[in-house]
Every structure is written in C-alpha cells, then in structure tokens.
Amino acid sequence: MSRKVAVLLISILIIVGALIAYRIIENQKNAEAQDAGRGKSADAKVYGIVAHGEPFSDYLSLTGSIEPNEIITLRSEISGIVEELNFQEGTTVNGGQILVRINDAELRAQLAQANTRNDLAAENERRAKLLLEKQAISQEEYDIASADYRTAQSQINVIEAQLSKTQVRAPFSGKVGLRDISKGSYITPTTDIAQLVNMNKVKLQFSIPEKYASRVRNGINVKFTVQEQADEFVATVYATEPAIDANTRTLRVRAIADNHNYILIPGTFANVVFPLETIEQGLLVPTEALVPIQNGKKLFVLKNGLAREILVETGGRTEADVLITKGISEGDTILTSGVMALREGSTVDVTLCSN
Template sequence: MKTKYIIYTLLALLIAFLLYNKFFSKKAKETGAATAGKGKKKNGPVAVNIMVVKDTAVRNQIDITGTIDANERVNLISQTAGNITGIFFTEGTRVAKGQLLVKVYNQDLQSSLQQVSAQMVLAKDINNRNKILYAKEAVSKEEYETSQSSLNAMKAQADVIRAQISRTEIRAPFSGTIGLRNVSPGGYLSPSTSIATLVNIDPAKVTFSVPERYLPIINKGSKITFTVESSRDNFNATVYAIEPALDANSRTITVRAKAPNPKGLLTAGAFAKINLTLDQIPKTIMVPTECVIPDLKSSKVYVYKNGVAVAKNVKTDLRTDTKIQIIDGLKAGDSIVVSGLIQIRPKSPLKILKVIK
C-alpha cells in the first residue's frame, strides 16, 4: 500500500516539473517573447502610381442644350377662297422657289381680264388717234386727255384682275421640302385652311441660351459643336445672331447659330447637345479628378517627395469629364500621387509602381 502512494507522489512531481519547464522557466519566457515579436509586423510602404505634373493648354468649354430650327418655315394658305382645281406637288418632296403648288378656280377672273384687254385695245387705238389729231389741232385737249385717262383706267383695272388671279395660284415662297397636304382636288379652300408646311432646313438654325456671365465672350462668328440623338456625327455651327436683352427670369441670353445641313441629317425640332468653346488657356496644370481630395475649406493632393507622401493644399477651377484644373498649389515637375489614396496619410512611405505620362 505504501508503495502505491510513493508511485503516485513521484508521478505528480514529474508532471509539475514538466509544466514548470514549459511555461515558467527562463527559456519558455524567451521563446514566448520571440514568438510575440514575430507576430508584430512592421507597416511597409504603400504601392502607388504617380504622374509628373506639366503645363498644358486647355480649352474653356461649357456644355448646354439647344433646339434645331428650320432656316425658313411657313404654313401655306390661300389669300382667296374657291374650289381647288389642281394640286401640283407631291408630299415630302423638294420644291423650287416660285413653283406652282395649288390652283383655285379663277375662270371668271380670266374672262374679266379678256374683256378688259379687248376694251383696252380699242381705248388704245382711240387714244392714239386723238393724239395725232390733237397735234394737228383737230381735237381739243380735253378730248385727248379724256381718251388717255380712259386707257389708263383700263390698264389699272387689268392689273387688279391679274393680282386677283395671282392670288388664286399658291406658289412656293422659297425652295425647300413640302410636308403632308391637308387639302384635296375639288375641295373648297378658304384663307383659314392650311394647305401644307414648307420647310427649308439647309442651313439649320441652332437656338440656345447662355448664362449672363458668358455674355462678354459670345460674339458673332463664335464656333460651336453639337450632337443630336438621331446621328452619331458631330456638327459645327457659327453664331450669327444674339438677342439684345437678357431673359429676366433665367438671366440668360438667347443665341442663334447656323449649321450646314447638305445631307439633311438635322431635323427641325430636334434636341441638340452643344459644346461651346469660350476661350483657350495656353498654359495651366490639369490633373486627374481622382487625385484631388475635397476638404471642408479647400482641396488637397498628395505629392511624392523623398520617398514619402506630402499633402499640399490646392485651388481648383475648370473641370472636364476626367480632369480638373489646378490654379494654385502645384508647379510643373511635381510628382502627384494618382492611386492608393485611401491608404495614404501624411508622411506615409511610398513605393512607386508606375509613372504615368
């Protein structure tokens, strides 16, 4: 029995010795400290891309919207009433200036003109005879003047009838494309009836509004470029007219430009996206927009200097789709950080992966 207790005591002492050597001896403490040291990894440099800043030329442009208008547009109507005796155009085709489009009944006027013309021939003969007789003093001056006055009255009457006849013929006031007709042969045409619409779209007019502050820059002859939804082409136009007064509500001024349209790609009433070049800055600094970090009072960028990130406050101005103008805070030759900005803090060590040109 005593032997059994002795064995248990020796086993307990052995286990206690092993535990002490593993966790509490000097060697165990040194091993733990080494392990803990390995777990603490020192922060390394942030991998970034940089861009060397340089002076560049940039155009000061604004994007605005406008409307495509026809160069000339008219709703064709008749100046006189009557039955339509002829329609001489095809819908949707081009017509020339002066071309006969619609004719209204005018036989009664034609007959009146023939009657007056016949009377005018007789009156002319009588006036010629009286002129000869008056020269020979065979008739009085009063008889000669009476025959001359009668002839002039008949000429005036014939001119009136011809004017009435011309109003029964509707002709194209300018060359262009005629639209859908609203009348038919034999129908009654009144001055309030719309016949069709005539449009001249070459050149096309582009109407748009510009904020008041840009007024000193917009002049006759200014160039604009624009696009429309119906075409992938870029179109050019030249400003030819500017409204003399500002709109009191929007504080904008209306501008109109002309764009060549020989292929008919521009349609009246279309929506135009306009790019207007205000001026050109010959020397300035443009950087990618993502480089600039907005702050409460200003903006800042990070510059690579001596292996670390240096924060610099900057002033910005113009913006494009991808770049922003720096007017103060940077100079040509500075190396600006363009990636990894989320991980960077002032004085953070940097590792350059790529230099963007």
C-alpha cells in the same frame, strides 16, 4: 486557533488582491506605451502623382435644337376652289414652281371685260386728242377721256394681279410636307396647304450662360451630336441675340451646318460642345484629390515627407481630371488617395502612380 486562521486568510487575500491590481495597472501602462509607439512610427499609406503640363481644351457641354434653314406654311392669298395640285407629298420642289392652281374663270371673264373697256377708252382718248388739236373740244373734256383710259388700264393691272394670286408658287426650293387639302377643296387665305422646308442646311440653336457670352464670335465652329447618329457634326456660328435673356441669364446663339444628305431632322435635340480655350501646359489632377472647404478647394502636396495643405483655384474639367489654375507648380507631388483622413503635417508613405 480559529481566530488566528481567519486573520491569516484575510492577510493572504489582501496580498493576492494587491498583486493582481498591480499587474493590471502595469499591463495597461505597457499597452498604452506600445500604442503610443505604434502611433508615432506608423505613416499613412497614400497614392500620389507628379504634376506635369499637358495640352487641355476647355469646353462647355450644352443642349440645343436643330431647326430648318427656312420653313413656311403654304397658304393662298385669295379664296377659291382648288383646280390643280402640282406636287407630291414629301417630294422636293424648286423655287418658283407652281404648286396649287385655284379656279380663275371668273377673274378671266372680268379681265376680258376690262380689256374691252380699255379698248373703248383708248379709242375715245385718241378721238378726243384729235378734236383737241382742232380745238373742237375743251382741254377739260380731253382730260376726262384721258383719265378714263388710264383708269381702264389700272383695272386690267388689278385683275391681272388677282389672277397671279390664283397660283401658289414655292418661294424657295425645299421639301414639301403632308398636304391638308385635296383637289376641289374650297380654300381661303387662312387655310393651311402644306409646309415647305429648306433642309440643305440646318440651323443649330442653343443658349450659352452669360458668364461666357463674351467668348461668342461669328465664325466659331462648334461640334454637336444627335441621338441615333454616331457621327459628330460641325456648325459655324453666324448670329446671336443682341442682349442677354433676363429670365434665363443666357445668350441665344445660332449656327449653321450643311445637311445635303438630309441626315439631320429639324426639331431634334442636339448635344453641343462649345470650345472655350486651349491651354498648352495645363496642370490636371484627379477629381478625388480635391478636398472641398468653406473658402474653396484644397490639395495635399508632399513636402519633405509630410502632407501639406495647398489652397487651389480650378478651371475646366474632364470626366476624371480637373484643371488647376492656381496653387501648384509643375513637378509637385499631389496626393490623390486617402486625402480625407490627412491633416496638415501628417507623415505619409507615398506610392507614385503614372498620370
């Protein structure tokens, strides 16, 4: 009796196990079928824009520096004691104005002596000429007297030239900086007196990559800003270096700007905006719409409800958009979000946004 019970129990367990296994297999099949159905029917939800032409100005953002229109370090041509200082530090002076006068007493004494010798030589030359006319002396003797007279005159010119060097004049109008000497100082031609700077105009110096060097022309206006100044300034290009710098592969450019109010201080850095070109109907797309690939960049475009890959070429950019120069046309719908997860031919549900 017990043997029959055991067989019965074993049979029941086998039947129950078979039923459980069957149900599990059926549930897995149903789940897979549902998942497959959902994968086929679900579309990727993305955002997009319709490309249309709009004005676009391409430019380069560069760094430069402000330089004075003219700048020199004032020095004396001769050595001596400073007798007069005719300028105040930080003030404006006129071109030709005497700034420093050096003691010239010794040179004036030499000039007086030379004038006396010149008078004597002139008298001797006059007498020799009269004697020559009377044939009382030879031509050679007259020539010696005449040469002495011309030598005396030359000596006066030399001393007068030295006297003019005792006055240090401003070569141009400008602002004098801090002086390094005082009245009574002994100075030499190597002694710095002060700096003289012409700041009515300032030079803007910057370098442009060689790729764009051919676009630099004299007369082009560039905009620039400096720190702690809200205003935007304009400078006009007037000169460039004749060759590209071999080390930096850039071309050095200079422009000039008005500075009558002395707002721009030489030596400060400047942020320069160099214009490249203006496109009347440029096609701009958001930066996030671009997908970098090995051979360049691509976009996804909506065609017949599917996402299609388009290889594109780019140009300039703004803070948020990129100019597309090749690959798309006006009126194309550009997919702008979720593009990293898209594949060629993916079905998409697109919500259009305004540009």
